[in-house]
Amino acid sequence: MTAVPVPHRVVARRAETADTVTLRFEPVAAALPEFLPGQFAMVHSFGRGEIPVSVSSVQATGGLAHTVRSVGAVSDGLCSARVGDVVGIRGPYGTPWEPERARGRDVVVVAGGIGFAPLRPLILAVLAEPAAYRRVNILIGARTPGDLIARAEVASWATAYTGITVDQPEVDWRGDVGVVTQLLGRAHFEPEETTAFVCGPEPMIRATSRELAHLGVPRDQVQVSLERNMRCATGHCGHCQLGPLLVCQVGPVVDWERAEPLLSVREL
Numbered sequence: 549m550t551a552v553p554v555p556h557r558v559v560a561r562r563a564e565t566a567d568t569v570t571l572r573f574e575p576v577a578a579a580l581p582e583f584l585p586g587q588f589a590m591v592h593s594f595g596r597g598e599i600p601v602s603v604s605s606v607q608a609t610g611g612l613a614h615t616v617r618s619v620g621a622v623s624d625g626l627c628s629a630r631v632g633d634v635v636g637i638r639g640p641y642g643t644p645w646e647p648e649r650a651r652g653r654d655v656v657v658v659a660g661g662i663g664f665a666p667l668r669p670l671i672l673a674v675l676a677e678p679a680a681y682r683r684v685n686i687l688i689g690a691r692t693p694g695d696l697i698a699r700a701e702v703a704s705w706a707t708a709y710t711g712i713t714v715d716q717p718e719v720d721w722r723g724d725v726g727v728v729t730q731l732l733g734r735a736h737f738e739p740e741e742t743t744a745f746v747c748g749p750e751p752m753i754r755a756t757s758r759e760l761a762h763l764g765v766p767r768d769q770v771q772v773s774l775e776r777n778m779r780c781a782t783g784h785c786g787h788c789q790l791g792p793l794l795v796c797q798v799g800p801v802v803d804w805e806r807a808e809p810l811l812s813v814r815e816l
């Protein structure tokens with residue numbers, strides 16, 4: 549990993565939704581070490597600042613890419629980047645998903661909103677080895693149909709079950725409406741033999757992980773990705789503190805067994 553932003557050029561740009569863009573990068577000169585699915589980079593938009601963004605594609609499969617939702621100054625700067633523009637990227641940082649712990653087991657992936665992006669390279673890694681896993685289930689929730697990312701790609705994936713639900717349907721929406729946890733009842737998995745991967749807004753992570761645990765999925769087999777404000781990403785500034793944990797050091801991916809008491813305290 550490097551603590552200094554390394555110049556990267558935007559080589560492809562895809563608008564995913566009205567406010568979300570996927571940018572693929574190539575190094576201008578020196579390359580960064582390989583990222584693993586679940587890890588994040590600090591991405592620097594020149595003149596605006598730097599934010600943590602997970603990888604939505606890794607160098608080994610498809611090239612380094614980030615999927616960014618515009619919510620403020622820096623993310624907006626990144627979403628406005630064009631092919632040929634240069635940004636600074638440092639990393640890899642943080643803990644990756646651990647698909648090896650799911651080998652031989654059923655897999656349940658639950659994504660909420662932009663939380664789909666960090667899960668995408670994990671899903672690709674799991675689907676690339678169909679013999680290594682039992683039934684793969686992908687459950688996706690979004691605010692509206694227009695907020696769904698990579699719909700065509702999702703539709704092309706061979707899974708035991710893929711479910712999509714939205715909070716607010718549009719007139720031509722024929723799919724499910726409501727919270728993503730309601731899809732768990734239709735997924736194909738034996739809870740004790742299941743490993744789950746969950747990423748999305750914190751209330752969604754809490755509700756989903758609790759429901760998985762209630763159904764019988766071991767709490768140490770539920771991997772969640774936590775979001776905290778980050779500045780250094782190297783364990784020095786304390787911005788990402790969650791209870792006794794520095795999320796940039798022990799996260800963002802942690803077991804629900806470890807995350808639950810910390811997120812419950814914040815709820816009080």
Ligand SMILES: Cc1cc2nc3c(=O)[nH]c(=O)nc-3n(C[C@H](O)[C@H](O)[C@H](O)COP(=O)(O)OP(=O)(O)OC[C@H]3O[C@@H](n4cnc5c(N)ncnc54)[C@H](O)[C@@H]3O)c2cc1C
Nearest residue numbers: 599600601602615616617619620621622623775776777800
């Ligand atoms: C490990 C990690 C991975 C991330 N991966 C992605 C990703 O793949 N794609 C993506 O679009 N975003 C991702 N984010 C969130 C992203 O970092 C924030 O959206 C960004 O920092 C906002 O900065 P800004 O300057 O654009 O907006 P700001 O003006 O800083 O913030 C705009 C709004 O977003 C809220 N906000 C800022 N940072 C966070 C945060 N970390 N968590 C929750 N709310 C926040 C602020 O409170 C404010 O309401 C990730 C965050 C972390 C910690």
Ligand code: FES
Nearest residue numbers: 779781785786796
């Ligand atoms: S972001 Fe600075 S300590 Fe984690």
